[in-house]
Amino acid sequence: MARLGINQYGKAQTHLVRVYREGPQHDLRDLTVSVALAGAFEAVHVDGDNSAVLATDTQKNTVYAFAREHPVGTPEAFAAKLARHFLGGAVTRARVEAREATWTRLNDHAFTQSDRAVRVGVAVAEGDRLWFAGGIEGLVVLKTTHSEFHGFPRDRYTTLRETTDRVLATEVSARWRHDGEADFDAVRDALLDAFAGHHSLSLQQTLYAMGSAVVEACPPVDEIRLSMPNKHHFVVDLSPFGLENEHEVFHADDRPYGLIEAAVLRDRAPDPGPLWDPYPLL
Numbered sequence: 001m002a003r004l005g006i007n008q009y010g011k012a013q014t015h016l017v018r019v020y021r022e023g024p025q026h027d028l029r030d031l032t033v034s035v036a037l038a039g040a041f042e043a044v045h046v047d048g049d050n051s052a053v054l055a056t057d058t059q060k061n062t063v064y065a066f067a068r069e070h071p072v073g074t075p076e077a078f079a080a081k082l083a084r085h086f087l088g089g090a091v092t093r094a095r096v097e098a099r100e101a102t103w104t105r106l107n108d109h110a111f112t113q114s115d116r117a118v119r120v121g122v123a124v125a126e127g128d129r130l131w132f133a134g135g136i137e138g139l140v141v142l143k144t145t146h147s148e149f150h151g152f153p154r155d156r157y158t159t160l161r162e163t164t165d166r167v168l169a170t171e172v173s174a175r176w177r178h179d180g181e182a183d184f185d186a187v188r189d190a191l192l193d194a195f196a197g198h199h200s201l202s203l204q205q206t207l208y209a210m211g212s213a214v215v216e217a218c219p220p221v222d223e224i225r226l227s228m229p230n231k232h233h234f235v236v237d238l239s240p241f242g243l244e245n246e247h248e249v250f251h252a253d254d255r256p257y258g259l260i261e262a263a264v265l266r267d268r269a270p271d272p273g274p275l276w277d278p279y280p281l282l
Contacts, residue, residue: 010035039092052090075121083125142169167233211264222269230258
């Protein structure tokens with residue numbers, strides 16, 4: 001006999017651009033919003049009964065309407081408004097993720113998008129409770145020294161040389177759970193300051209230092225999860241051309257890459273509830 005397991009559905013990646021035209025200087029917000037609803041949906045899966053299903057097209061329209069009817073605010077705040085709205089009927093849990101692309105002002109009404117980093121806000125509503133997560137993706141950082149890697153095991157397949165001076169580069173993806181009051185800029189600054197100031201013996205050590213800096217500098221943050229690929233930079237052998245290369249010319253290799261991931265928690269951090277539940281399921 002078959003039975004239905006964990007399930008959810010929703011509208012993914014509704015791209016919303018909101019222009020505020022209050023006065024001669026316009027403001028611009030650029031968000032991509034994804035909704036995932038869970039609850040009593042066995043009938044639609046097993047019997048094809050759609051009576052409890054809020055159409056995903058309706059969810060998309062709701063996102064656009066809310067952007068007109070309510071201040072967007074932070075991505076978490078906008079996600080929370082939507083998540084609370086979707087609760088009810090067959091829906092017992094609503095997860096909304098809002099990803100914001102950053103635009104830099106050129107003049108009163110012109111902008112450029114030069115920063116690859118994307119801000120993320122997540123809200124999960126269930127009953128009368130809300131859980132919040134902030135995040136950032138595409139935060140590319142590099143330092144040209146104060147990074148080492150040595151003392152690792154060697155076997156017949158090991159060719160990597162030990163080094164006491166290397167380029168360290170990564171693209172930070174992070175999520176942090178908080179009480180709804182975490183300052184995004186404070187978290188981002190803590191990550192960047194820790195990366196720049198930390199003398200690294202491994203990317204794992206640097207990841208932990210960055211996560212610890214956020215927990216120490218930002219009291220609303222209970223946990224931060226980081227995913228950091230090692231963007232390898234290898235010194236090019238220029239000796240065939242009669243040239244020396246004292247860590248000045250590198251080959252930047254984008255794949256394969258080491259991927260370092262870990263969570264850093266505040267001591268006695270509260271339970272995360274459903275915030276980290278699988279999304280998407282696969």
